[in-house]
């Protein structure tokens with residue numbers, strides 16, 4: 001792919017989205033510091049051009065909410081997971097209603113670390129997508145292949161199958177705000193980033209599948225992110241793909257300067 005600069009204008013009206021998944025890092029106090037630094041580093045036009053979202057651990061959500069609301073920050077936030085059930089005897093789980101009460105807009109669903117470390121299969125992921133929608137949360141649905149699947153060359157059907165299974169039974173109406181994250185598992189936390197062509201290949205296939213199932217209008221509006229070792233230095237190349245609308249950033253989102261640079265690049269600056 002020859003283009004290396006991210007486009008200045010959002011493609012087909014899709015505003016780029018950069019989401020920082022902090023995973024199991026940072027106390028609520030450290031979270032406040034990071035969000036403050038981030039807000040200080042980004043200008044208003046940048047925050048308008050690209051949507052910036054942080055995804056802290058549950059324990060920091062209330063602090064982030066208070067800071068964002070109190071200082072009227074143009075930074076969004078979401079949770080890393082939610083329960084499929086709405087309430088009940090589910091020790092350790094957090095419901096969609098609880099996240100909605102914290103004014104979370106987004107929730108990650110089906111992250112590969114949930115799928116592998118917590119045994120979440122496609123049925124659980126589908127139930128969680130439905131739970132998110134029931135509570136007015138926007139699911140960031142994660143799909144992606146492991147190294148074995150990539151080596152076998154079946155990564156595209158693998159990801160489109162994950163998409164189909166996660167969205168089974170949902171109407172086009174329910175999917176208006178859906179966000180998808182393509183995260184090749186072999187690129188997560190490894191420093192091994194997919195090439196821009198790799199990212200575009202799968203993101204394009206996911207959009208084509210959405211168009212097949214839910215029509216071109218819905219497909220054209222859904223934002224599809226790439227995740228896996230995204231850093232300031234590789235963001236422009238990754239975002240050059242016409243179907244790559246942003247990034248789900250893990251490790252690099254813990255460093256305010258690095259994450260701010262990723263956001264600036266997505267906003268079309270340098």
Ligand SMILES: O=C[C@H](O)COP(=O)(O)O
Nearest residue numbers: 021188189228229250251
């Ligand atoms: O949710 C984020 C992804 O798992 C990517 O993580 P990473 O940027 O540390 O590779």
